[in-house]
Amino acid sequence: MKIFKSLAFFLYILAFVFFCDVTYADQNLDSPEEYIQLIGNKTLGVLDREDYTSIEKIDQISKILTANLSVKRIAYFVLGPYRKNLSLVESERYINLVKRFISEVYAKRLLSYSHGIINVKNSKDRGKLGIIINSSITFADNPNPIRIDWWVIENNLGQLKVFDIRVSGVWMAQEQRSTFTAFLSKNNGSINKLMQRMEVQLE
Template structure:
């Protein structure tokens, strides 16, 4: 993996933790456009609020926060669709047992790696700036405002819709689609091991172990 790819793949969980789990949604968004989707905006507002409540609960230990965050993701993000998407051209590679193990590891990987990094950020504010239709559902625009005076970071939320239910599929932070970046990282692991799908399973186990031991800074890349 090139240094550039390493840096971008490492950014994905870091940026997603900004977008999903350190956001406090504030009022004062611009007036609604004609094709705006207030329901989608409310969905992002609610998910962000629940996430920050979970991470900010200092009365709970890490295991409890991880369990709550995992439940939030399972209810509000299409984790299986994201996991399959992240396999790219290798989506049909695993056999039934490997696929089942991968889906379980993927969920665990996302929760542990992201929750590990959340303690690095505080007092950020996520502001909804607009919304509109997108393939499969809706796109919600927002930005993170920093209390330090740092320039705001723009975030787009790609939501899939099934009936009246929204699910997060991907998040674009500063121009980077995070599920696509994770796909690049995962397929690189498999390619670098001659197409051996078990190498990805080992990779995920290693990153989970790193997160559990506090080595979150390298947890998304290899």
């Protein structure tokens, strides 16, 4: 059972958009659409850097992902009702496992992807819940654009973070939540068994 299958694709798409930690104030941005477009353009350029070694790209991408995703919020969300079973000690280990997957597994996969172009279309403000940004990404080796909807939230420092992404009508973090909770329901809600399974997949 590949418990990270959905999350892997979710994170795979995300890296094409987020290259650095940016706030509206830092970049004098007028809209969230402009934010996504600006960061997307910078990120896509990394794949074309011939002066970067594979190791350098992996290192940069790892830092990019952990800095710009709402990792802790996503990690807790996908546990669903089983979050209450997570102890303080387990919480630290669990968050670190999610970060490891992002940095060790995903970053390496990204290197095989071709250059892409992001086209940001519009957004919908959902108040305290965040902003939904509509876009499409066209990759060099695939002429058919992929429809992507971004659920962006703002943290208490005023920084934009991605909480979820919808691809072909499916919210990826919510789908991952279904996968995690299904695993936990078959294992007496054991967070420890879930983490053991995660560690096996990270080997």
